[in-house]
Amino acid sequence: MNTATTTTANGHAPHGDGHYGGALRWLTTTNHKDIGTMYLTFALIMFFVGGAMILAVRAELFQPGLQLMQPEFFNQLIGVHALVMIFAALMPAATGFANWQIPLMIGAPDMALPRLNNWGFWLLPPAAILLTLPFPLALLGIGDGAIATGWTFYAPLSVQGGIGVDFAIFAVHILGISSILGSINIIVTIFNLRAPGMTMMKLPLFCWGWLITAFLLIATIPVLAGAVTMLLTDRHFGTHFFNAAGGGDPILFQHLFWFFGHPEVYILLLPVWGLMPHVLATFSRKSVYGYKGQVYGFVAIGLLSVVVWAHHFFTAGLPVPALLYFMYSTMSISLPLAVLFFCWIATMWRGSMSFETPMLFAVGFIVLFGIAGLTGLVLADVAADAQYHHSYFVVAHFHYALFAGGIMGVMTGVYYWLPKWTGRMYSETLGKWHFWLTVLSFNLTFMPQFFLGLAGMPRRIPDYALQFAEFNAISTVGAFILGISQLLFAWNIIQCVRGRGAPAASRAWEGATGLEWELSSPPPHHSWEVQPRVK
Amino acid sequence: MKRPVSLLTALSACLPLTARADYRWSFPEPATPIARDTLAIHNEFMLIITVLFVVVFAIMIYSMARHRKSLGHEPAQFSGPRGRLQWFWVLVPFAILLFIDFVLMGIPAFHAVIEMEDTRTRADMVVKVTGYQWKWQYEYPDDGIKFMSNLATPPEQIGNAAPKGEHYLLEVDNPLVLPVGRKVRVLLTSTDVIHTWWVPQFGVKRDAIPGFIRETWVRIEQPGIYRGQCAELCGKGHGFMPVVVKAVSEPEYLAWRDAKKSELAQAASGSDRVWSKDELLAQGKEVYAQQCAVCHQPEGQGLPPAFPALAGSKVVNGPLLGMDGRPAAGSHVDRVMNGKEGTAMQAFKNTLTDVELAAVITHERNSFGNRMGDMIQPAQIKALRQEAK
């Protein structure tokens, strides 16, 4: 896809000294658009890889009994699916948005630290390879496959595990470095490269969302790095962090992991929550409602997210006061989110709406993420969580959040900005087909999983009791339709990149406002050589 | 815009279904006070969030239907209320949400948590539950009863070579037997990794954490057989370590208890007499199928590298014991009795009787093409146990 993108991204302003052509250009680029493009391409590819893995899993779960794979391999697939989707698909996609859009939106010439920016991206492929290498190695008789502990690395299972755990540990380290670099770059760009006159309270909400995300990454990713480092030394260098025999505690790992893990879920969605008001305002032809409220909402979510982590292991036997504290603090996150929902709907209210694909995805996002959030809220209840925990109810909850919230949010952004990036309008009909197929098959896949969970089906099992058969069959069918539908998405993008489709105006959408729409589509190689003045 | 409307109604139609107590769509029939509590809370919450969902999105859908360009609706020009009004719009919804979160949902939750965590007051009996990869051990400390509970579903059914039984994957050889109407305090721990003891109809789920002890409690109201599963990923056998509890009336329970006691005494006494090799081989074959075949495979070919083969294994074809007649590190007896650190190979001295140990060791040395020809007597194992103490 590289060569293809080349034509568009430098279709403008042939640029001067020291620029390589072909592949070298992509290896060495310091341009925020090139890097953004690479992030997004990588994310799309890994989305398919992670999806392919889970399709295998769904196929195994189509009926009771073991048909396709052994339990070990099943466990490896689900964990790597999760790690790939979260760290190699969703997060890079959001970072790709940041790279492309933040300089355009705040009137900056580029990102503040372009070389580190390039490094941030090029750390991802090695990490992705480390994550998946154990599969082929196992075929060569080296080790017994990838990490089989799920994406949560729980000790002592991960201490007991094979070489795959070590690969995952170092993959996480490298991904961590990448995220930190990206975050630093974004924070510095927003603080230091804003156009004159753009005060923080005029900063586009997308940038605000990403700013909070970046802070959360800097605060929590290193803790994850520390946790997996302790795991590594427990595995190979005789420490006892997670071993009672030495005075350690397996639950310590869960505290450390979820201190990262819960903020992580907001890290994944804050950029999307920042994006939504732009899209809604554009297609309602109305200004964003409650800008201040949303900014404070983001900040509140950021602060709350780091003090609620233990709701992920209520059943581990925490003392009662701790249970109550984590239950109530978790519930209170619904308040800032209620603010966001309120503002989103108020932005549409009495507007003049039209429903192009981005708007469809935005609306779909709001509804389905509403389900995710509301079920999250009941999960926060300690007593009821004793039933939900580690059942498919949780799996359903977080796919409503991660796929309908995260991935569909990203799709919203892609359809919204694709004309700006490629200078071409995507096919509206394909887009609409993609939306409806995705929404319907998504619910077909995951709605049944709520009921599976309630009926008592645990997660992470390769085979199940007969009473769960029907819902699992439905879910698998849904998953395959969902998967195939995503090919429409890929095709639509590829067409734009190849320069098919009607040329896009600089203001691609009638109602669009903001600096990014004042540059040509696609924008010149150096976005704002001369910074605009914001009044 | 017909389609989104129908879609949304479809969705919101799905949610309230979960509120029906009909177990197809909700929790299975509660069998303990806790379970009834959690079900009530679950239903209340589902109602609340369904209402929230409908209200919030009714407004949105109304707006989507009315305020469209295609209907020539002109965009209003507001970006947020000002002054007094602003405070109204901020404070009133917040008040409502706070009420929902911390009163409607918060108060029942509080009481349920308190009750759920109170394992001690007026507990009638104690049961110790220990998780192993991949089976449960149940112990009645007051009666000195202790036994393993293994998956009873035959491998053929899992491999689709045989039709699946009614309780596929939810059946065990020795269920946990409990009297109805008694408050049973359950103490949990594990020997290898974290497992989670879960019976949906009891409304309890508690982790069994290696090296630590956790507690929960049950008071079963109706006699019957209650089935659950391990709920924490614990390795390849995670999907195959069910929890089955058989609740019986007080007298039945007492009868079962005495029978079990004498049965165990029987087994123990077995280690005092001398066993013939054939007896050991016969017994050992069964034990192997029960305890070892999961990992080392029925024909002892194993699943390397995680689960080494026993056929031609150095350990199995090595010395039974060390020179000094003790289980030297890495000797066959040592490996089976004490297991291997940091692997799934556990210390079977904790779970098997002297006879079973002697039998399975003898079996391994004389099967899968291993021709050591020797054997070890239950009495020897018993002696080794004494020494270890």
Next chain:
Amino acid sequence: MSTHSAPGTPHYYVPRPTHYPVTLSGALFLLALGFILKINAYAPGPWFMLAAAALILYVLFGWFGAIIRESATRAYGDWEDRSFRHGMVWFIASEVAFFAAFFGALFYVRIISVPDLLSLLDSHGWTLYPEYQGLSWPQSGAGPKAMEFTPMGAWGIPALNTALLLSSGATVTWAHWGLLRDNRRQLILGLALTILLGFSFLGFQAWEYHHAYSELGLTLGAGVYGATFFMLTGFHGFHVTLGAIMLTVIFIRCLKGHFDAGNHFAFEGVAWYWHFVDVVWLLLFVFVYWL
């Protein structure tokens, strides 16, 4: 791409394309792969790591070399300078979070897990460690893995090291003052002293470790005490080493007269880093050695 700001409109410096980042990523991949193979006893591991080390050195020299040349040719103005400062601050912030994880582990085992293990019998009427009792800290646990050891006292080498590191913090600041008022002697002397103090700290730290292993029976495997002790002090020591190396580089650059009162981000960045390891040490001294 013009690298110099046209008069009037400020121009932000966007560096030319460079292969150093991607090369470094490749090196890190080799390093990780090699290390994984090594700890799992596969022969080629060390060779990968060796290759990686070489690559990394090459990149460090090349990349920093380029940056130094740029700053020498005044490619950067105050605008870029501000980016670097912000960047350094947030990088240090992430380092703080990394240490927080290990301090968190320390507090957790001291306040929660070890006391729990000691009170199993009281709280559950059942214990897994019949003959386990004693202080809740220092501790090496209850199981067969527990071992005898003497905890590291605070008032010997650690106290001395505290003095060394604190004074090194002072000297580097003193050097900075020298730089600010163009007093070259003070700058050079201050830096030289700082480096000296830094390396002597490391010397004592190494000695302390040897003492711990050879006489106190205090090893990485000595339960949670050993684990937290060595991981915390070890990572700190590692950061001090980095800091000292960076100081040395800065020292050489000072000798070459790269800096002046107006333009010396590199110097300040390193100084900040040095203060950061200083503060971490103070926490270590209090919570690991003393209390």
